[in-house]
Amino acid sequence: MSKLTLKEAAHIEDTLTSGHRLCAGCAHPIVARMIMKAASDKPTFVTNATGCLEVATTIFPFTSWKVPWLHNAFENAAANASGIEATWRAHRRKGKGPLAKYEDINVIAFAGDGGTYDIGIQALSGALERGHHFTYVLMDNEAYMNTGIQRSGGTPFAASTTTSPAGRVIHGKTQWKKPIMDIVVAHDIPYAATLNPAWPQDVLDKCRKNFSIEGPKFLHALIACTRGWRYPTSDTIAISRLATQTCVFPLYEVERVDGRPVWKLSGPSAAIARRPESKKPVEEYLKTQGRFRHLFRPKPDEELLKAIQDGVDHRWEMLLEKCG
Amino acid sequence: MVEQKLMGLNGDEAVAYATKQVNPDIVAAYPITPQTIIVERFSEYVADREVDTEFVAVESEHSAMSSCVGASAAGARAFTATAANGLALMWEIVYIASSLRLPIVMAVVNRALSGPINIHNDHSDTMGARDSGWIQIYCENAQEVYDASIAAWRIAEHLKVQLPVMVCLDGFTLSHTMENVMTLPDETVQRFVGDRPFIEVEGHMGKGELRLNPEMPLTMGPLDLQDFYYEHKIHQVDAMEQALKYMKDVDEEWTKVSGRSYQYVEPYLMEDAEVALIGMGSMMGTVRHMVGDLRAEGVKAGMVKLRLFRPFPVDAIKKAVGDVPVLGVMEKCISFGAPASPLMEELMTAYYHDKEKPMIANYVVGLGGRDVSPDMIREAYKSLAKIKKTGKVDKLSTYIGVRGD
Numbered sequence: 001m002s003k004l005t006l007k008e009a010a011h012i013e014d015t016l017t018s019g020h021r022l023c024a025g026c027a028h029p030i031v032a033r034m035i036m037k038a039a040s041d042k043p044t045f046v047t048n049a050t051g052c053l054e055v056a057t058t059i060f061p062f063t064s065w066k067v068p069w070l071h072n073a074f075e076n077a078a079a080n081a082s083g084i085e086a087t088w089r090a091h092r093r094k095g096k097g098p099l100a101k102y103e104d105i106n107v108i109a110f111a112g113d114g115g116t117y118d119i120g121i122q123a124l125s126g127a128l129e130r131g132h133h134f135t136y137v138l139m140d141n142e143a144y145m146n147t148g149i150q151r152s153g154g155t156p157f158a159a160s161t162t163t164s165p166a167g168r169v170i171h172g173k174t175q176w177k178k179p180i181m182d183i184v185v186a187h188d189i190p191y192a193a194t195l196n197p198a199w200p201q202d203v204l205d206k207c208r209k210n211f212s213i214e215g216p217k218f219l220h221a222l223i224a225c226t227r228g229w230r231y232p233t234s235d236t237i238a239i240s241r242l243a244t245q246t247c248v249f250p251l252y253e254v255e256r257v258d259g260r261p262v263w264k265l266s267g268p269s270a271a272i273a274r275r276p277e278s279k280k281p282v283e284e285y286l287k288t289q290g291r292f293r294h295l296f297r298p299k300p301d302e303e304l305l306k307a308i309q310d311g312v313d314h315r316w317e318m319l320l321e322k323c324g
Numbered sequence: 325m326v327e328q329k330l331m332g333l334n335g336d337e338a339v340a341y342a343t344k345q346v347n348p349d350i351v352a353a354y355p356i357t358p359q360t361i362i363v364e365r366f367s368e369y370v371a372d373r374e375v376d377t378e379f380v381a382v383e384s385e386h387s388a389m390s391s392c393v394g395a396s397a398a399g400a401r402a403f404t405a406t407a408a409n410g411l412a413l414m415w416e417i418v419y420i421a422s423s424l425r426l427p428i429v430m431a432v433v434n435r436a437l438s439g440p441i442n443i444h445n446d447h448s449d450t451m452g453a454r455d456s457g458w459i460q461i462y463c464e465n466a467q468e469v470y471d472a473s474i475a476a477w478r479i480a481e482h483l484k485v486q487l488p489v490m491v492c493l494d495g496f497t498l499s500h501t502m503e504n505v506m507t508l509p510d511e512t513v514q515r516f517v518g519d520r521p522f523i524e525v526e527g528h529m530g531k532g533e534l535r536l537n538p539e540m541p542l543t544m545g546p547l548d549l550q551d552f553y554y555e556h557k558i559h560q561v562d563a564m565e566q567a568l569k570y571m572k573d574v575d576e577e578w579t580k581v582s583g584r585s586y587q588y589v590e591p592y593l594m595e596d597a598e599v600a601l602i603g604m605g606s607m608m609g610t611v612r613h614m615v616g617d618l619r620a621e622g623v624k625a626g627m628v629k630l631r632l633f634r635p636f637p638v639d640a641i642k643k644a645v646g647d648v649p650v651l652g653v654m655e656k657c658i659s660f661g662a663p664a665s666p667l668m669e670e671l672m673t674a675y676y677h678d679k680e681k682p683m684i685a686n687y688v689v690g691l692g693g694r695d696v697s698p699d700m701i702r703e704a705y706k707s708l709a710k711i712k713k714t715g716k717v718d719k720l721s722t723y724i725g726v727r728g729d
Contacts, residue, residue: 043538047394058546063528068536070397071545072424073416076390079382083352083394083402084536086378090349090400094376096519097349098399098535105538123390126383 004038004204012037013066015044020064021056025226025233027240028053028139030197032110035137035219036067038207039106045084046070049077049111049120052146053139075119077109078127081134106211107134112223113154114144117178128187128216135210135217138180141225149228153178156248157311158304159291161228166294171304176311184218185254185261193253193266195221198241202267206253222249230290242285244268245278247316252323263322273320282309325583328506335498336361338466338505339405339431339491342473344369345513348429349400352380352391356410357443358495359433363405385410389417389430396426397544399535401477401520404428407495408435408449415453421488422457423560424545425534427480427520428488430458431473434605434656435495436692444693445495446656447605451666457560459489459567460634462604466503468631469493471584474508477517478574484566486523486534494606496693508582516581564635571632588637590629591644593619597626599708600645600682603654604630604667607689607696611654614701625705630667638674650712651682652704656690664720683711686721700724 004012015036022028032053036044047070048054054071057064072080085107091097099105109127111120116138124136143161144150151164157176160166164173185192191213193206203221210217222243224236231239243249250269254261265273272279283305286292295301295308333341340362343351351370353363370379380395382388385406392402406414411432421428432450436442450460459479463469469491476489493499508516522533525542532540548556571588579585592612594600601611608629618625628644628651630637645651655665662669668686675681687704690696703724711717 045398045536045538055547058543060546060548060552061528063543063546065543066529066541068398068538068541069543070394070536071547072390072393072420076387076417079387079390080394080397082380082382082387083350083391083396083400084398086350086352086380086391087395087398087400087402090376090378093378094349098533098537102538122383123387126387129383130381 002208004208006200006204009034009037009204012040015040015066016057017064017066019062021059022052023226023233025236026052027197027223027225027236031139031195031203031221031223034197034200034203035108035207038204039108039211042104042106042211043102044106044108046108046110047072047077047080047084049109049115050074051112051115051139052141053110053112055146074115076123077111077115077120078123078136081107081109081136082127082130082132085132085134109134109136110139111136112146113138113140113142114152117153117180125187128184128189128218132216133214135219137219137221139221139223141223141228143228145225145228154180158295158308160294161291171294171301181220181254188256189218190215190256191253192218193220194249194251195219196240196244196249196251198237198244199251199267202251206266228291230293231288235288239285239288242280242288245280246282246285246312247272247279248282248285248312250316250319252319263319263324265323273323282312326509326512328508331505331507332502333466333470333505334361334500334502335463335466335469335493336433336500337365338470339473339493340365340369341507342470342513343403344375345510346401346474346477346517347375347514348377348403350378350380350391350395351403352382352388352395353404354382354385354388354406354410356385356407358435358499359405359407359410359431361499362431362433385414386417389414389421392428393417393421393424393426396421396428397424397536399520399522402428403430405431405433407433408437411449411453412437418453418456418458420545423556425486425563426488427477427486429476429480429491430488431491431493433495433499434492442692443495445497446691446693448657450490450492451657453490454634454666457487458634459487460492461489461632462492462630463498464606464608464629466498466501466505467584469498470505470507471578471582471586474513474516475574475578478577479567479571481520482570482574483521483523484570485563487563487567492605497606512581516578568635568637586631587640588632589640589644590631592627592629594626594628594644594646594648596624597648598624599650599652599705599712600626600628600648601652601654601701601704602628602630602645602667602671604633605656607654607656610696610698611701614698614705617698618705623705623709633667636670636674641671641674645682647680648682650708651684652708653684653686654704655686655688658688658691668721683717685711685717685719688721688723689725694725
């Protein structure tokens with residue numbers, strides 16, 4: 001595994017090219033392009049669950065992908081990847097077939113939060129358990145954005161969506177985000193990491209490491225969504241940065257060492273752990289987004305804001321314990 | 325012709341053995357009665373490295389078909405097997421597999437769909453999948469199962485066809501019943517199926533084979549809206565027509581190799597028949613037996629066995645049915661709320677504009693594995709004789725062997 005700097009990455013040809021129809025300000029292409037660049041030293045196969053990234057990059061007869069790419073359905077990205085990877089293994093064993101010549105390949109399954117936390121979790125769990133050599137990337141924009149902002153198991157507590165609206169009695173989603181990293185790490189996989197486009201070098205470093213590891217890997221990327229989170233298209237990176245600075249979306253990786261998961265904070269989150277006073281209040285993150293507007297208008301909902309801060313603190317503390 | 329080996333195999337074992345000889349790249353399957361023997365036997369071949377296949381022990385049938393789609397798109401020979409609820413669970417991807425034109429082969433061990441839950445045979449599972457864009461072959465016995473499980477690959481992968489194939493065999497009646505099966509040597513089967521061929525397509529980065537190819541990337545399964553979706557559906561219509569045309573060639577080639585000849589439709593004593601039954605699967609063996617009995621009694625009975633349901637071989641059926649005045653349609657399936665069951669409806673449609681056509685009546689039998697006895701078949705022939713005599717079909721559908729009718 002060689003390190004890939006941002007400057008070097010800039011010179012690698014994009015395999016997710018411009019001309020796609022993702023929204024202005026969408027974090028999908030920012031993250032996907034970095035992942036594809038980090039994967040570029042091996043033949044790479046992409047399979048994409050139904051969702052924003054899929055529909056907006058492949059409207060027939062156009063496509064933005066310069067790698068072999070397959071869309072099948074919503075809930076089965078991990079199963080598609082299993083089939084692609086198994087084909088490579090079979091062709092290698094036979095010494096025959098189109099994929100026989102590749103010593104190593106990347107198989108990347110992109111799926112959104114709906115396709116991962118909810119409808120796709122069975123296929124994901126199965127593929128992780130079977131131990132396929134592939135990378136599953138959760139592109140988490142925290143709701144079913146492609147169908148019009150409905151809540152998912154990845155939607156944060158109190159966020160207003162079209163199926164968890166901020167009403168007069170119920171104030172947005174009443175459940176917390178499913179702890180997906182704990183769930184995938186419990187499958188005893190060799191590598192898992194969180195990605196935030198506000199720290200591109202961290203994204204590249206983790207992806208390089210990821211693609212050098214044999215077996216099933218999981219990358220959890222925060223994908224800010226201008227439409228669903230309700231913020232100006234120019235604020236994507238600033239809001240993404242706040243997510244990590246407030247510990248709403250900590251950056252870390254989990255590597256299997258001697259059969260045990262070793263949790264390790266990366267870059268900005270490690271800095272917060274060292275200097276807890278640098279941790280920003282969660283309000284700073286919440287007030288940037290329309291999906292949390294009801295927490296501040298007509299007047300601040302102190303009770304809910306405290307509940308959110310407590311919840312974020314609680315999860316952050318549990319993460320710190322895991323990271324030793 | 326090469327020497328063949330006589331083996332004692334049940335229907336499931338015939339599928340597994342044929343598939344072993346084909347040595348596909350991946351088998352992705354999930355256990356479900358009465359298909360389970362197929363995955364069990366095949367797992368043994370994998371464990372003993374008698375095949376090079378990657379066995380993907382998926383966590384559901386939905387993932388079984390999804391993995392097959394991923395694999396087949398990547399250039400694999402991909403196989404799965406299922407039954408009833410398993411087929412229902414993979415439904416969504418069954419349609420996607422055919423629309424992506426992936427030559428997957430799937431054995432479906434026909435079983436009644438829940439609910440109520442039942443593990444025994446009828447055709448409600450694959451009849452429901454009749455509009456899914458898959459070729460459907462229905463087998464009468466384990467020999468047919470063995471032969472179809474090999475020929476299916478050549479049909480699916482035929483460059484003019486490129487469609488997935490279901491090999492349908494009746495649960496328990498075939499799947500769990502040992503029969504004599506003549507088998508070919510591995511090399512003969514290998515030579516017959518050869519390597520998977522690929523069609524050339526014009527992609528966004530140039531010309532290349534239709535598969536996930538790092539050297540000539542294609543985007544497979546893109547979003548396809550009002551401006552192109554319809555045309556792509558018409559391509560599937562064309563592919564089915566091509567299948568009807570070219571399956572014959574594969575069957576003929578198989579005959580040269582195996583000495584066993586198959587038609588889309590197989591008539592029996594139809595030349596002078598005055599009453600005839602048409603149907604699919606294992607019950608047609610009993611019907612043939614009953615035709616013999618009735619002939620001995622002086623009844624001019626005949627029968628037509630339909631081996632191919634999709635594409636629906638209209639011309640071959642009409643040729644086989646000939647000018648029999650009364651035709652009964654034996655079906656192990658109900659289309660709730662429909663005027664008749666699926667095969668009956670297809671036949672009525674096929675004959676509607678013909679001046680000369682038989683009177684057609686529907687006989688539903690054997691749901692949930694209820695035995696289709698010779699007496700029931702006799703009852704159907706009696707009913708046909710009455711129709712012939714009175715010149716009219718009083719009832720489109722008759723449910724034979726059901727209490728309280």
